[in-house]
Amino acid sequence: MAPAKALGLSFMMEVLARRSLLLVVSFCALWAAPPSAAAAPSKPSLSSWAKAKHAKALAPAKAPPPRSPARSKAAGPTVSGKLAVFGFKGEGAARVQQAVVSTLRTRGLQVTTSLRPVDTAEQYREMAATLRLAAYIDGSVGAAGSRAQATVQVRSGITGRRIASIRFSGERSGLAADVADGLWPRTGFQLARLCAEAAKPRKRGRGALRINAGTPIEASAPDPEDRRQDDPRDDEGT
DSSP: OHHHHHHHHHHHHHHHHHHHHHHHHHHHHHHHSOOOTTTSOOOOOHHHHHHHHHHHHHSOOOOOOOOOOOOOTTOOOOOOOEEEEOOOEETTHHHHHHHHHHHHHHTTOEEEOOOOOOSSHHHHHHHHHHHTOOEEEEEEEEEETTEEEEEEEEEETTTOSEEEEEEEEEEGGGHHHHHHHHHHHHHHHHHHHHHHHHHSOOOOOOOOOOOOOSSOOOOOOOOHHHHHHHOHHHHHHO
16 A cells, blocks of 8 residues: 555656646746737837828818807898988998998898989979889988098988988998998888888879960059049048
């Protein structure tokens, strides 16, 4: 029995020695091997950095979400009608007139600038009835130094008379913008009312009645003798 035990013990020691040797070899192999690419981050090369930058530049930027259009101070419903804007007078009047025309057209109004002012209210009424105009607008501009002032006048096409006169004052360089911003808030109600009245059917006025009675008889001076005979004072003296 002693030899058998000795043989078994030597076999076990040999097995343990082999396993220990295997562990030592494996540890040495792991210690000597370089770290893997996944374990240690590698430094980016110049070419890879250039490619990344180029790809970033080509990538489309994310578009911001669409914004709802902001409503301006003059926002509001459109108006249907036709107006006439006469030429403005004064230094810088062309810019102010263009601001007025642009503002009215933005409101949906038809604006004509080819007409000229007439003389009387009756002529304004006749022209408005013929061209179906709701109103007339004219104005003037005056400046003193860096300050300027504009006057915008509104005339009714129904009556042919002026119904409003609006003044704007401010810096000369910004006067046209001031007129564009303030024209409709200050005249929009009146212009809308005039357009509504002009859209109604108009009654034509009857012309003056004329009677042709032939050649007028010239009035002759009264005879002094007849006047003396008809004087009641003559009867009182008798």
